[in-house]
Amino acid sequence: MDRLADVSNLRSSQSQTQISHLALDIGGSLIKLVYFCRYDDSCRDDGDELRSQNDSLCSKSDNSQPVLEGRLHFAKFETSKINDCLDFLHSMKLCLDVNSGSHDGTAPPSNKIFIKATGGGAYKFADLFKEKLGVSLDKEDEMECLVTGANFLLKAVHQEAFTYLDGQKEFVQIDPNDLYPYLLVNIGSGVSMIKVDGDGKFERVSGTSLGGGTFWGLGRLLTKCKNFDELLELSHRGNNRIVDMLVGDIYGGTDYAKIGLSSTTIASSFGKAISDSKELEDYEPEDVSRSLLRMISNNIGQISYLNALRFGLKRIFFAGFFIRGHAYTMDTISVAVNFWSKGEAKAMFLRHEGFLGALGAFMSYEKQCLDGLTVHKMQQKFPISASSAGDNIYCSLNSNSDENGSIECTVYGT
């Protein structure tokens, strides 16, 4: 099923709840939303008791901060269909506590409403949001949001990071005290490579324009696919060797062992297309899609490794919606990192891969006192490992998480 937000499902599933906090990441290809829905609209003083009866109600924290318990939801829309996103937001009860100052969820957002937003679209579409929804976008820096989102996920969410090699997915236990430094590679429309040294401590060290937009754009032209999922689906079935020129094609079927190249290594992506007297129609779209996916993934894996090498980084986390939890994509990136680093560096992936920026924008509410509500802190609900510090702050990954992987959490007021 397409993981793009099914607006009607979202609407019905949220009919009992209201969005109280919302942040957006408006990228070149996709709009990502992170929003917090309270389980219950009323904030009650006898929270501890209520919480024990029903884990979903409002309460007060030990230091008398109002506490809202609920769930962080994730949704996405194609940027080219921004009106769907606007319709969705319009249809939801946008009772933003951050603006109304009301916790009962009923106060209409009468005065000026700000929503945290990041990505280029926060600039490009600011007027549209104002015109259609009457909200102003409070812009947050994209790189900063990516890093904040990544640090949050890696430190607070259990089973967020995993490796993927030879079809095997293995979750990686992250020690929050031993997380830095690492390289964050965000594969969106384009690719950003960021060296992360701590909370808010980072440097964008490289990037490449050959990213997810390239795969989707070239793939659409070459295969006539109508949507991204179709293109990915095609790649499952394809054989890149029909399109790519392998070392063996050049070396008469043998390895070039002296320099460590096996006969099956790709010598030249799409290389066979020049030597054959074939036209595009003579190639199967499946083979073209697979070759393209491999070319882009390999290239990103290689550049990432070279940047990791440049700064002596052993861990590389890959994120962005290009990945889509797609086995072949992750496998190709992992193999590239493994190959170039001779097994020294490790490629890791994130479950909430595409939502780093939106999460970072959401977390940026924390920096402000928002009419009585602040996102304070979110951590594991169950202290699964010794490394997850803090024990009275709630945030657990929904074990029955839907494909957008909502996260149960608590928002603390000020």
Ligand SMILES: Nc1ncnc2c1ncn2[C@@H]1O[C@H](COP(=O)(O)OP(=O)(O)O)[C@@H](O)[C@H]1O
């Ligand atoms: N449903 C989809 N529609 C378009 N692109 C998709 C979709 N799902 C995944 N992608 C891939 O994800 C990329 C966008 O990733 P994302 O992290 O959202 O970046 P951006 O912030 O640039 O939009 C696209 O270029 C494409 O490769």
Ligand SMILES: CC(C)(COP(=O)(O)O)[C@@H](O)C(=O)NCCC(=O)O
């Ligand atoms: C300009 C961007 C930061 C925008 O982010 P995106 O919408 O692609 O997620 C990104 O596309 C990028 O880093 N492009 C690569 C540019 C370069 O370094 O060559």
